[in-house]
Amino acid sequence: MIKTLASLLTLVAGMHFTTRAQTHLSDTSGNYKLVWADEFDKEGAPDSTNWKSEHGFVRNHELQWYQPENAYCHKGMLIIEARKTNQPDPYYKEGSDSWRTNRPNIQYTSASLNTAGLHSWQYGRFVMRARIDVDPGMWPAFWTLGVSKEWPSNGEIDIMEYYRKRLLANIACGTDRAYHAKWFSKYKMLDQLGPKWSKKFHVWRMDWDEHAISLYVDDQLMNRVELKDLVNRDGSGFNPFMQPHYILVNLALGGDNGGDPTLSKFPARYEIDYVRVYQK
Secondary structure, X not given: OOOOHHHHHHHHHHHHHHHHHOOOHHHXXXXXXXXXXXXXXXXXXXXXXXXXXXXXXXXXOOOEEEOHHHEEEEOOEEEEEEEEEEEEOOOOOOOOOOOOOOOOEEEEEEOEEEOOOOOOEOOEEEEEEEEOOOOXXXXXXXXXXXXXXXOOOOOEEEEEEEEOOEEEEEEEEEOOOOOOEEEEEEEEEHHHOOOOHHHOOEXXXXXXXXXXXXXXXXXXXXXXXXXXXXXXXXXXXXXXXXXXXXXXXXXXEOHHHHOOOOOOOOOEEEEEEEEEEEEO
């Protein structure tokens, strides 16, 4: 029996959250319980207790300059926006042989957010509902990295990655060569996904336990690898998927895989409805 207005409001709020959290039945099937989520139900900058922003030219020879201004919450969504620009690179060094510092100008900006140092989890169900831009040059991703060791010996899980008309689900561990990964990759071509697929929101999911990692889109299995096959190939015996991982969401452009964005329309948007983590 509800005795106070405060109790009533608490119950109603809890009912609303439970209803929204269970909009996709696979989220809670198998005795999973919600342990962390960002529903992006605010306006303005993402919650700094959940997300950190990357800055500058970061990885993969990509074209975009990452900056926090390109990620914002609006009408219940996290928007990661890629923009075309022409502005001086503050880190430019004349004569530099580094791709990070030898470009005098920034041609594109975007954002990359992660939970490193704030939230990490070992095992569980990781879920994102989002709509991605599939124009040429776009490289959106929803992925995780292990908290210990350098890449790729820390382990990488690409729950969602898209580029060059391919939707990918990848897992990578380390080898005996620094910065050289052993990849377990599966993909579907964009034209296999059905008409107007890119115009709709989709649900990406990872189920990860002490036995295997399984990656899904809209409840369809994309890739599954057993943990026994994911030990680093460097003789250490270290399994990077038997440690906590943190989450990353980003929209990259061009670079090693992304393709040429020259003819694409800007601004381009990666729209994320929610990111959730469940555990047993």
